[in-house]
Amino acid sequence: MADTGSGPLAGVRVVELAGIGPAPFAAMLLADLGADVVRVDRPGGPGLHIDPDHDLANRNKRSVLVDLKSAHGPDTVLDLAARADVLLEGLRPGVAERLGVGPGPALGRNPRLVYGRMTGWGQEGPLAHSAGHDIGYVAVTGALGMTGPADGPPHPAANLLGDYAGGSLYLVTGVLAALHHARATGTGQVVDAAIVDGTAHLTAVIHGMLAAGGWQDRRAANLLDGGAPFYGTYETADGGYMAVGALEPRFYAEFVRLLGLEEAGREDPARWDELRSAIAERFRSRTRAEWTEVFEGTDACVAPVLSLREAPRHPHLAARGTFTDEGGIVQPAPAPRFSATPTAVRRPPARPGADTAEVACDWDVPRLAPSADRKGLRTDEA
Numbered sequence: 001m002a003d004t005g006s007g008p009l010a011g012v013r014v015v016e017l018a019g020i021g022p023a024p025f026a027a028m029l030l031a032d033l034g035a036d037v038v039r040v041d042r043p044g045g046p047g048l049h050i051d052p053d054h055d056l057a058n059r060n061k062r063s064v065l066v067d068l069k070s071a072h073g074p075d076t077v078l079d080l081a082a083r084a085d086v087l088l089e090g091l092r093p094g095v096a097e098r099l100g101v102g103p104g105p106a107l108g109r110n111p112r113l114v115y116g117r118m119t120g121w122g123q124e125g126p127l128a129h130s131a132g133h134d135i136g137y138v139a140v141t142g143a144l145g146m147t148g149p150a151d152g153p154p155h156p157a158a159n160l161l162g163d164y165a166g167g168s169l170y171l172v173t174g175v176l177a178a179l180h181h182a183r184a185t186g187t188g189q190v191v192d193a194a195i196v197d198g199t200a201h202l203t204a205v206i207h208g209m210l211a212a213g214g215w216q217d218r219r220a221a222n223l224l225d226g227g228a229p230f231y232g233t234y235e236t237a238d239g240g241y242m243a244v245g246a247l248e249p250r251f252y253a254e255f256v257r258l259l260g261l262e263e264a265g266r267e268d269p270a271r272w273d274e275l276r277s278a279i280a281e282r283f284r285s286r287t288r289a290e291w292t293e294v295f296e297g298t299d300a301c302v303a304p305v306l307s308l309r310e311a312p313r314h315p316h317l318a319a320r321g322t323f324t325d326e327g328g329i330v331q332p333a334p335a336p337r338f339s340a341t342p343t344a345v346r347r348p349p350a351r352p353g354a355d356t357a358e359v360a361c362d363w364d365v366p367r368l369a370p371s372a373d374r375k376g377l378r379t380d381e382a
Contacts, residue, residue, distance in 0.1 A: 007034020007334075008341040012179070013084040013363070015077070016061070017101070018042060018352075021159070022167030022195065023090025023118040024057040029172050030086070031060035032334035032343055038084075038359050039063045040077055041352035056331050058349040064360075064368055065353030072367065074100030079365045082109040085182070086175055090118040093128050103190045113188040114178040118171050120162075122194030134162035137195040141166075143203055150220035150227075166199030223247065229276035230255065230266065233305060240288030241305035242295075244279070255300040259283075 012035040016027040024039075031037040039061050052058070064080075067073045078101060081087050087106055089096050096102040096117075103115045117123060120132040135156050138144040143162075148155040171193035182188045209215035221227040230246045246255035249266075256263050259282050265275035283291065288304050295302040306314060312323035312330050324333040326345045334343035360368035 006341060006346075007032070007343040008338055010034040010341070012036065012086065014038070014086040014088065015040060015080045015084045017077070017087070017089040017091065017096070019090040021090060021118075022163040022171065023088055025164055026116070026118065026168040026171040026175075027061065027088050028057045028059060029168065030088075030175070032345075034341065034343060035086075036362075037061040038080060038355075038363070039350060040068075040080070041065050043067050052349055052351045053327075054329060055349045056329065059326075059331075059345055060334075060347050061350045062347070062355035062359055063350035063352050064356045066368075068099045068101065074105075076365070076367045077101045078105055078109050079367050080359075080363060081106045081113060083363050083365065084110065084113060085179060086114045086116060088116045088118065088171070088175070093119060093123045107188055107190075111188055112182050112186055114175055114182055114191060115188065116171055116175045116178075116191045116193065118167060118193050118195075120167075120195045122197060123192045134159035134195070138162040138166070138199050141196055141200040141203065143199050146203075146206070146219060146225050148219055150218070154219070161202075162195045162199050166197075166202055167193065167195040170198035170201070227272075229272050229279055232276075234280050234283035236283055236286060236288040236291055238287040238289075242283055242288060242291050243303050243305050245301040245303075247301070251299050251301045254298055255302060258294055258298060258300050258302075 009030060012030070014027060014030050014035045014037040016024065016037055016039045018024070018039055018041045027037050027039065037060065039058060041063050043065065066076050068077065081101070089101075091099075097104070103117075106115055107113055119128070120134075120137045121127040121130060135144065138156070138161050139154075143166075144154045144156060146154075147157070171191065174191035174193050178189050178191050206215055210217060215222050216227075219225060223231055226232045228247075230244060230252055233241045233243050235241055244255065246252040252266055253263060259279065261278055261282060265271040265278075286294075291302070292304045311317060317323060321333055322335075323330055324345060325331075327348045331345070334345065337343070356368055360366065
């Protein structure tokens with residue numbers, strides 16, 4: 001039986017062509033929401049050498065193993081696409097076409113199919129066929145240039161901003177919109193999700209502020225980029241950090257009261273360096289734990305800066321179940337939350353090829369059956 005589980009996308013079938021980065025994360029999000037996601041792994045793996053049991057991008061999915069370069073490999077994938085609602089791929093432009101599983105044959109087999117494509121540069125443009133990574137994509141959009149100190153280099157936030165925010169989340173948004181259209185009209189389509197497009201889109205409000213004269217086009221010179229002393233991070237006595245976001249006057253008033261400072265200086269940018277030094281001096285007088293206790297439960301908008309290992313133990317996150325321990329792996333729980341169709345971690349990360357027989361039966365794809373290894377499936381490499 002297919003484990004479609006709970007969630008608002010229960011019953012939606014998704015084929016994912018294995019890769020690394022934002023496309024697998026997008027497929028994981030659809031799986032977390034209840035979709036039956038079948039990942040098509042290839043012999044030898046996608047190139048990211050991580051223990052499959054710990055590859056959380058593959059949770060809530062099933063995996064089959066198909067050699068797309070074999071005689072019957074493309075037809076096997078197209079058999080799956082014919083029975084799917086969505087196909088996701090994160091290959092360079094033209095690769096899926098060369099492998100025989102591009103939008104043409106896939107939509108030819110299934111006109112209702114939503115074919116989602118995830119790339120860094122997009123399917124067309126001067127850089128479309130160039131290699132790249134998150135840091136380069138966010139660099140050219142202006143997003144990276146907003147981070148870091150005024151007198152230092154920009155600071156990339158791992159690959160969260162480009163790959164996952166500008167990439168995965170926009171791919172999922174596009175796929176769900178196209179799926180709605182396909183179900184209303186019977187017509188599928190191709191979704192071209194480029195990280196540069198999504199990341200640029202994330203800066204829309206900042207561009208509005210820039211056009212209105214409310215944002216300076218340089219680092220650490222604005223309210224939200226560390227330019228204001230009441231929106232930033234400060235070191236504590238024990239080497240920890242506190243994050244301050246006391247933007248509104250009433251929140252700022254509570255902040256300086258609890259910090260033990262006078263309110264003077266907020267409205268005069270010429271005095272911000274003086275104010276920043278005073279705030280920094282106060283924070284250095286106590287430990288992170290002590291300041292956390294001072295500000296906990298107040299409207300001062302101050303929080304401790306936690307590490308990845310510390311975050312699951314934060315009282316608020318623990319109370320909400322923001323993180324969960326599944327199979328001995330502490331991980332973020334599915335998000336967002338639904339009142340009528342709750343989500344859950346239903347399956348551990350799929351091991352390559354482990355679900356071939358199950359999927360062959362559930363999706364009625366005889367070509368996938370383990371006995372059909374001569375027809376394109378390499379079961380001995382699962």
